[in-house]
Amino acid sequence: MDWLRRSCCVAMLLMLSAMVLHVGLEAQTVPAGYRTPRSLWVGGEYSNFSASFPYQSSQRLEGLGAFVDFKLGGRIGVEGDARFLNFGGYEGSTERSYLAGPKVYLFTKGRFQPYGKFLVGVGEIHYPYEIGNASYFALAPGGGAGYRLSDRWMLRAEYEYQIWPNSPGFANEPKHELTPNGVNVGVAFLVFR
DSSP: OHHHHHHHHHHHHHHHHHHHHHHHHHHHHSOTTOOOSOEEEEEEEEEEEEOOOSTTOOOEEEEEEEEEEEEEETTEEEEEEEEEEEESOGGGOEEEEEEEEEEEEOOOBTTEEEEEEEEEEEEEEEOGGGOOEEEEEEEEEEEEEEEESSSSEEEEEEEEEOBBTTOSOOTTSOOOOBOOEEEEEEEEEEEEO
């Protein structure tokens, strides 16, 4: 699964580079009086998640993450997230995720803008008691809202429910897929519009 994580990271970087190049080239051909509906936000966030391991426990993980949010125009966008939940795990367990996918902006009301998203990528876990590490394909539906503080700064809060199919996959153990879920609270900066 290491190749899948690397592929997701490379795809996010290529997508970001292509978008920046495309918007940069387009800026030379669009008349100065027009504003492109595209925008790129980058930010950081604090996360608090239900760990989903051990099974049926109330264990929570905390950590930090980074995200890139590219609004293509209208109500459609693309988001990429990297999250590192390194604190509070059961006996040293940690979780990470590298996700990207479409985002839909529902409406805008003043400074408030709710959205829904569906990201896919890789979820990684470091199991307790030095059992080992594992990587799984991850699906992550979620939703939240952004609140514009100024032209360039935005606060956002969201809920995300990750599904890691075929996890944990221990031999001779019942199947209990990992479903880390929780809240992310962050701040974003507008790189360009």
